[in-house]
């Protein structure tokens with residue numbers, strides 16, 4: 001069966017990006033961040049690539065259900081669940097040997113009571129400035145005291161997360177966070193041998209002194225820049241990583257081609273008015289699939305190597321494209337929504353610009369029911 005709409009994952013692009021981070025990390029560990037359906041790329045497919053190509057030492061997921069899914073599919077890399085887990089589910093996480101994140105004292109006490117004497121691999125999450133999940137510096141002494149009496153808690157990791165490292169070309173706050181994390185970790189280092197980790201993609205690309213023992217690479221493993229600011233800083237500082245290759249291409253096929261005449265309007269709300277005799281193609285992708293309705297009258301696709309503009313409103317399951325300039329187009333021909341080659345390309349960054357969001361959201365929101373296929 002041919003696919004109507006599908007996502008191609010370039011194995012060679014994935015390997016290229018991973019090899020770059022491997023070069024940066026040297027002997028340190030790399031966590032492949034595959035939360036949220038691997039940023040829309042396909043949780044199992046990306047975990048499989050991370051495992052088979054030998055690029056990653058660990059996988060980072062958000063939820064217990066993502067961890068369970070990967071383990072049911074035979075993925076054997078160690079898994080850290082980075083998100084919140086219900087207290088009662090810690091028994092299951094312990095039983096399955098997943099590493100879990102603990103982010104508050106209150107949670108730690110409840111989990112200790114819940115799991116009894118079972119052993120549990122924990123990563124303590126420190127709030128160094130993000131004001132999301134995590135312990136404050138002043139809690140550290142109590143934390144150490146509590147853990148000292150609970151030998152079944154194996155402190156496998158200590159971690160923190162940057163607040164604005166990708167949003168700016170001035171990194172003062174990130175530096176302060178780094179220092180805070182280092183000092184929060186220091187008293188643990190005398191008692192345990194935890195993996196300390198703080199670096200996301202942008203930190204990995206820009207600052208070696210944020211690496212500690214492990215990099216957590218998300219967006220750039222998928223070949224996307226965390227931001228323009230990260231790219232600019234990388235180029236200006238002659239960082240070792242200046243090229244990434246997008247892993248994802250999103251494709252569909254032409255469902256119908258029809259002539260349109262001056263005075264016709266295309267689609268709901270009659271938002272596009274035809275001014276010349278022309279041709280439109282209807283494609284079977286809409287906002288249900290994660291093709292944002294804000295792309296209406298603004299996005300473009302690539303067909304037969306030519307760019308073609310989206311016209312009219314994006315519908316739930318369909319969209320319209322002006323193909324007046326494309327010769328020999330047939331029903332069932334391929335349409336590229338994200339990807340392309342040479343001069344005709346649509347990037348996740350381009351679509352993010354239209355929606356006023358970030359490339360992370362564009363790819364992450366692609367409907368998980370669309371098949372993901374590993375190519376080359």
Ligand SMILES: *Cc1c(COP(=O)(O)O)cnc(C)c1O
Nearest residue numbers: 033161200201216217218219220
């Ligand atoms: C999502 C996430 C990452 C990955 O960040 P990227 O910018 O995609 O590399 C790293 N650490 C934590 C805690 C995260 O939630």
